[in-house]
Amino acid sequence: MESPHSSSKYHHPYFTPAEVEYLSEKQRGKLSITQEERVRQNACAFLEGLGARIGFPRRTIATAQNLYHRFHLFFPRKDFSYVDVSLASLYVSTKMHDTLKKPRELLAVSYAIRFPDLVAKSKHPGGEIDLDAMDQQVVERDRQRLLAIERLLLETVCFNFTSRMPFPYVIKLGKAFGASKKLTKLAWRLTIDCHRTLIPIQYPPHIVALAGLYVAALLSSFGQPVTPDDSGSRTPHEIAEILGKNGDWEQKYQAQVDDLEGIAHTVIDLLIQGAQSQTANTSPRTPSSPSPHPSPRTPHPSVVEPQLPSIPYTADQLMRLKIVMRQTEHEQRTRQPLGSADPSALYSGDDVALLGRNEGTVRFLFGPPGVMGDEI
Missing domain, CATH: 1.10.472.10 (Cyclin-like)
Structure with a gap:
């Protein structure tokens, strides 16, 4: 049998x-x-x-x-x-x-x-x-x-x-780097927008928060004159300069500058989409607005216009920022998967058909192999 x-x-x-x-x-x-x-x-x-x-x-x-x-x-x-x-x-x-x-x-x-x-x-x-x-x-x-x-x-x-959410880290990191309340608020908003992308399933929350602060500093300093802050806070130029280079902060916060740069490009690409389409969009929060969401019986939901973040920057400004970033960015290192196996292999075999079914025995473990003991 x-x-x-x-x-x-x-x-x-x-x-x-x-x-x-x-x-x-x-x-x-x-x-x-x-x-x-x-x-x-x-x-x-x-x-x-x-x-x-x-x-x-x-x-x-x-x-x-x-x-x-x-x-x-x-x-x-x-x-x-x-x-x-x-x-x-x-x-x-x-x-x-x-x-x-x-x-x-x-x-x-x-x-x-x-x-x-x-x-x-x-x-x-x-x-x-x-x-x-x-x-x-x-x-x-x-x-x-x-x-x-x-x-x-x-x-x-x-x-x-x-x-674990990145939002508490935004406040703590803003204080640690001496950011103004205005800059920290922008970092918070950008961290929210990160969840429209695949960033939070690729990086721990403290790195997502740190990248939000970095992007906020870039957006607030790009093309702007350096003006000292009367409150004693660091200027966006100073914060962008610190996080845009290798330094002691990498070891202190267990982060890498190339990770922040990679996240920054993803967020800015999202903002470019928003800048290009924000005039054609209406807010789904307004009951009287036309609904941007189709019936689940609609054959092709992808033809509906998405709702992207509304931002005060033009697509041209954001593209120029990306070009400037490319001139000084660091080489992206190859990241190794957590544990001892690629998750794609774990979900590509015949046993993937067992998901959602009661056939056989499936053990669900709270960590990747190599981190969680295989004998559990």
């Missing part, structure tokens, strides 16, 4: 850029990189709008965005609507941060964002949709789909509910 299949899954808190590129290409399917990015920004905007309407704290929204990014490293985009994955990601995030909402509550708010015509018919003064007045088969089908994806998400993170 054949014995049941047995395997182990290891939680990888962070992935190298090479791993992310490999896994993303594998799950992208026939989508181009541009189309994939467009769907990703649609999902992040949907989570922003949903979180803002409900009143979730920033940590809940940011973690949901991270879960969405992580999910599609292992599951094809063609098999799932970004709306369904986003809702499931937010539901899991509410559990992780003790801001729990029931699936039906999340669905009710999502319907209000996705289907503004239903909001117009609603008699609720806040514009909420009464689920009892909707087709219960549709609501139940959407709820079951959310719960099914929730299970896949939990297995993807190996049931590890640990979630």
Whole structure:
């Protein structure tokens, strides 16, 4: 008699850029990189709008965005609507941060964002949709789909509910480097925008926060005259100069200057997209605005215009900044995967089919191999 299949899954808190590129290409399917990015920004905007309407704290929204990014490293985009994955990601995030909402509550708010015509018919003064007045088969089908994806998400993170955010580090690092409150606030905003990208699943939160401070200093100093701060704070020029070169800060904060530069280019690329499209976009937080989020039954959600951060810089200014950065940047080192195995190998075998099923035995371990003992 054949014995049941047995395997182990290891939680990888962070992935190298090479791993992310490999896994993303594998799950992208026939989508181009541009189309994939467009769907990703649609999902992040949907989570922003949903979180803002409900009143979730920033940590809940940011973690949901991270879960969405992580999910599609292992599951094809063609098999799932970004709306369904986003809702499931937010539901899991509410559990992780003790801001729990029931699936039906999340669905009710999502319907209000996705289907503004239903909001117009609603008699609720806040514009909420009464689920009892909707087709219960549709609501139940959407709820079951959310719960099914929730299970896949939990297995993807190996049931590890640990979630460290970069936001507290922004405040601490701002004080440590003598940044002004204005510069620290900009760094905070840029750190929020980082979660629209794959940065937080590639780097620990303290490096993401440090990069946010670096990008804020670059944006505040580029093309601007050096003016001393009367409050005694360091100028953006000084902070950009420190973080743009090798120094003692690297050992102190366990970071590398080439990591900050790589993150900076990713964030600035996102800002360029926002600068190019912000005039054509409307905010999903405004109930009267046309909804930028399609029905999950829409064949191609990637044709919808994404909502990108609104910024006071033009695309030309940001492109010039990238050119200047290229002239002095450091060579990117090759990062080694955590543990002793590439996570792409762990999820590329026959046992990947066991995810979401009850066949065989799957052990979920809270760390990568080599970090967590294989004998556990």
